[in-house]
Amino acid sequence: MNQTRVFEQHVQxxxxxxxGKAVARDSGVVQSWLRCIQDHNLDxxxxxxxxxxxxxxxxxxxxxxxxxxxxxxxxxxxxxxxVNSMGYVLLLTDAKGVTVDFIGxxxxxxxxxxxxxxxxxxxSEGNAGTCGVGACLTTGEAMTIHQTDHFDMAHTPLSxxxxxxxxxxxxxxxxxxxSLLMSPTEKYSQALTLEVVKSCVRRIxxxxxxxxRKTDWILRLNTTSEFLGVDPSCAVSVxxxxxxxxxxxxxxxxxxxxxxQDWKKRQGFIGKPFEDVxxxxxxxxxxxxxxxxxxxxxxxxxxxxxxxxxxxAPIKSESVxxxxxxxxxxxxxxxxxxxxxxxxxxxxxxxxxxxSIILEGETGVGKEFVAKALHEARKKKGPFVAxxxxxxxxxxxxSELFGYAPNSxxxxxxxxxKGLIEQANGGTLFLDEIGDMPLAxxxxxxxxxxxxxxxxxxxxKPVPIDVRVVSASHRNxxxxxxxxxxxxxxxxRLNGVVLQIPALRERxxxxxxxxxxxxxxxQDAPLRFSKEVEEALLNYDWPGNIREMITVxxxxxxxxxxxxxxxxxxxxxxxx
Numbered sequence: 401m402n403q404t405r406v407f408e409q410h411v412q413x414x415x416x417x418x419x420g421k422a423v424a425r426d427s428g429v430v431q432s433w434l435r436c437i438q439d440h441n442l443d444x445x446x447x448x449x450x451x452x453x454x455x456x457x458x459x460x461x462x463x464x465x466x467x468x469x470x471x472x473x474x475x476x477x478x479x480x481x482x483v484n485s486m487g488y489v490l491l492l493t494d495a496k497g498v499t500v501d502f503i504g505x506x507x508x509x510x511x512x513x514x515x516x517x518x519x520x521x522x523x524s525e526g527n528a529g530t531c532g533v534g535a536c537l538t539t540g541e542a543m544t545i546h547q548t549d550h551f552d553m554a555h556t557p558l559s560x561x562x563x564x565x566x567x568x569x570x571x572x573x574x575x576x577x578x579s580l581l582m583s584p585t586e587k588y589s590q591a592l593t594l595e596v597v598k599s600c601v602r603r604i605x606x607x608x609x610x611x612x613r614k615t616d617w618i619l620r621l622n623t624t625s626e627f628l629g630v631d632p633s634c635a636v637s638v639x640x641x642x643x644x645x646x647x648x649x650x651x652x653x654x655x656x657x658x659x660x661q662d663w664k665k666r667q668g669f670i671g672k673p674f675e676d677v678x679x680x681x682x683x684x685x686x687x688x689x690x691x692x693x694x695x696x697x698x699x700x701x702x703x704x705x706x707x708x709x710x711x712x713a714p715i716k717s718e719s720v721x722x723x724x725x726x727x728x729x730x731x732x733x734x735x736x737x738x739x740x741x742x743x744x745x746x747x748x749x750x751x752x753x754x755x756s757i758i759l760e761g762e763t764g765v766g767k768e769f770v771a772k773a774l775h776e777a778r779k780k781k782g783p784f785v786a787x788x789x790x791x792x793x794x795x796x797x798x799s800e801l802f803g804y805a806p807n808s809x810x811x812x813x814x815x816x817x818k819g820l821i822e823q824a825n826g827g828t829l830f831l832d833e834i835g836d837m838p839l840a841x842x843x844x845x846x847x848x849x850x851x852x853x854x855x856x857x858x859x860x861k862p863v864p865i866d867v868r869v870v871s872a873s874h875r876n877x878x879x880x881x882x883x884x885x886x887x888x889x890x891x892x893r894l895n896g897v898v899l900q901i902p903a904l905r906e907r908x909x910x911x912x913x914x915x916x917x918x919x920x921x922x923q924d925a926p927l928r929f930s931k932e933v934e935e936a937l938l939n940y941d942w943p944g945n946i947r948e949m950i951t952v953x954x955x956x957x958x959x960x961x962x963x964x965x966x967x968x969x970x971x972x973x974x975x976x
Contacts, residue, residue: 407553414444414551428539429549432530435538436551440526447554450516451527453498455878458520459898465494468574469501469896470753471611472565475604476503476576477852479596483578488593489517491577493533497524500574503850506843506889508581515558517579519892528552532560533575540564540572540664542598546587559583561593563601568609568637568646569670576601599631605648606635610712613637613646617685618712621651625694625708632710638674640714642682645670658703677702689713727751727777733770735912739902743770747899751777756849756894759872761901764947767872768832770901774870775828782827787820790833798841798857802848805858821854825865834894835873835880839887846890869894904942904949911938913946914953921953928964936967940974 417423417433425433436442453461462469472492480490480503489512492501502519504512512518516528525534529551535543542563548556562577578597583589610618616639620632634650647655647669655677656663674682680699688711691697697708726748734740750757751774759767768786775784792800803819821829831837837845848854849869853862871894880886907913914937918927929937942948952971959969967975 410548410553410556411444413548425549426543428535428541428543429530429545432525432535432538432545433551435525436529440529442526442529442551444551446552448528448552449554450514450518451522452513452516452518453520453522455520458498458500459895461494461496461498462500462895463897465500465574466750466753466755466897468492468494468565470750470755471608472574472576472604473501473754475600475607476501477850479576479578479600481851483593483596487580487582488578489580491517491521491523491533491575491579493523493537493575493577495537495573496522497527497533497537497575498522502889502892504889506846506887509889511581513888515581516555517558517581519889523577528555531555531558532562532577532579536562536564536575536577537572542594542601544587544590544594546590547583547585549587557582559587559590561590561597563594563597564649565601565604566649566652568605568612568648570647570649570652570668576604602631602633602648602650605650606632609635609637609646609648614715616640616645616714619685619688620710620712621654621707623707625697628697628708628710638682638685642674643670644672644674644677654701654707658701658705660703679704685711686713729773729776733766733773734907735909735916737902737907737909739900740907740909743899743901746897747774748777750897752779754868756869756871756896758877758895758898759870759901760898761872761874762903762945763874764945765901765903766946767901768830769946770899771828771830771832771870771872775830775868778828778868780826783824784828784830785820785824786830786832788832790836794838797838798844801841802844802854803856803859805856805860816856819854819856821848821867822856822863822865824867827867829867829869831869831871831894833873833875834871835875835877835886839885842887842890846887846893849890849893904945913949914938917946917949917953921950922957927953927957927960930964930966932967933965933970936970936974936976 413423414433417430418437423430476490476492484505489504491499493499499519499521504517523531523533525538528534530545531550532545535545544561546559550556550558558579558581560577560579562575564572565574565576567573576597578593616637618635618637620628620635622628622632634648634654636644636651637646639645652669653663655669658677678699679702688697688709694708698706699709700706726744730744730747733744757774759770761767772784787801801819801821803817803822806816852866853864855862877886877891881888881891904913952974955971956965956969
């Protein structure tokens with residue numbers, strides 16, 4: 401059957417559904433088609449290309465979805481390891497349908513981007529018509545939109561399975577979508593995929609609840625006791641006053657059913673007494689801790705249903721630190737400059753989250769200094785390894801980054817060598833001047849970051865790694881992507897949060913910077929400046945930024961004749 405005939409049949413089937421005629425589709429698909437026509441005014445004869453947001457708009461969505469990116473990343477990577485051999489692509493979208501994270505095979509990069517299975521793509525129902533993400537966001541239900549289930553003919557080769565991700569307060573914050581460019585004709589071929597995606601989302605929501613409600617009681621619940629500790633169907637957190645403080649979506653649906661309510665109408669279970677839902681004394685929860693037999697784990701709900709609970713007691717801390725508290729290491733990167741204060745505050749929010757960071761700024765602004773502060777501010781300690789991608793010779797950069805196996809090439813050490821990336825395992829990997837990395841090595845680095853393992857040159861097996869990546873470049877990475885000099889997929893992998901370091905000439909704390917550098921270059925005897933020198937240092941534009949200032953003060957230290965630096969000791973361009 402030619403494509404024209406297939407297109408005509410597809411359009412006619414949508415028209416039939418709109419006219420109330422019976423069509424052989426799932427009710428969820430038919431309802432989405434009707435919304436596309438009646439609510440979104442979409443034309444079934446229109447073949448729309450995937451919409452990819454501009455870089456600035458995507459960055460805004462990613463920054464607003466920082467928490468979602470953090471909680472979902474590990475679950476996505478675990479899921480991708482299980483399904484990548486079958487050709488699946490993973491998309492994580494925010495609540496507006498914009499893809500803020502993506503894991504796919506770079507071998508079919510162009511095909512994925514053309515199909516919209518790529519970071520920055522927008523899959524809202526109002527924009528893309530019936531699709532996995534859009535229908536999932538609209539209904540709040542997990543579902544598969546398979547091939548000609550799609551409203552827009554341009555998307556009919558795809559098979560998209562999506563599940564909603566809910567926050568601990570019951571609000572829908574995103575969607576995890578697993579898609580195929582090409583798939584078997586039968587829709588039931590994706591039934592197992594749907595269950596796998598739903599299971600992954602359950603784990604993501606549970607991890608979010610347990611991490612965000614550490615000082616509360618956590619009850620992991622299941623209708624049977626057998627898989628309670630492995631894959632509970634839902635979970636709820638309970639505050640010390642006996643009120644519900646958080647829950648997974650499974651718990652939201654369970655509680656709504658228990659109370660005879662519609663789960664789609666947000667009841668706001670947060671703040672409700674635990675005993676409104678459970679026929680169980682809140683004060684008896686401690687006796688469930690450590691319970692091993694089904695009888696000890698059982699508790700009754702208010703509708704007499706029996707659930708089994710695995711309980712985690714509150715994690716007590718000596719002091720509850722405000723989320724806005726900035727670690728000491730980050731407070732030491734400035735002396736009151738407003739832009740640097742904002743940078744430190746933003747960094748404090750994500751410093752312990754596994755989100756990649758890009759440091760932007762002119763040459764010499766102190767990007768490695770900030771990267772070290774980010775590393776020192778982390779609760780998780782480990783090595784800090786800095787790699788200047790521009791300084792390594794291209795012939796050596798591969799073996800330096802990835803290491804090599806014993807005797808893997810002529811001149812190789814008999815015992816082999818551990819690469820810089822592996823040396824950073826458990827800590828921070830700082831990739832300075834990342835824009836100068838050769839394209840071929842960018843592909844290898846992308847694989848390392850995506851699969852969390854590194855393969856040394858000449859090695860037979862990869863080595864698992866766990867690193868926090870901070871990258872920096874004085875060049876515009878997006879411009880390099882547009883010019884084809886930097887991989888777009890690697891750019892989006894690195895581009896989690898952007899921290900813009902101001903130029904020295906823009907900083908309000910320049911006297912503090914001068915004082916700090918003076919202490920560094922002259923540790924034995926502090927540098928003292930005449931008033932004329934102080935004014936000259938403050939008025940100079942510092943095109944080379946902090947790096948230039950270090951050099952200038954080192955020269956002053958060498959040239960001064962007494963304890964005080966005079967105007968004559970300064971370079972001519974500064975002294976005036």
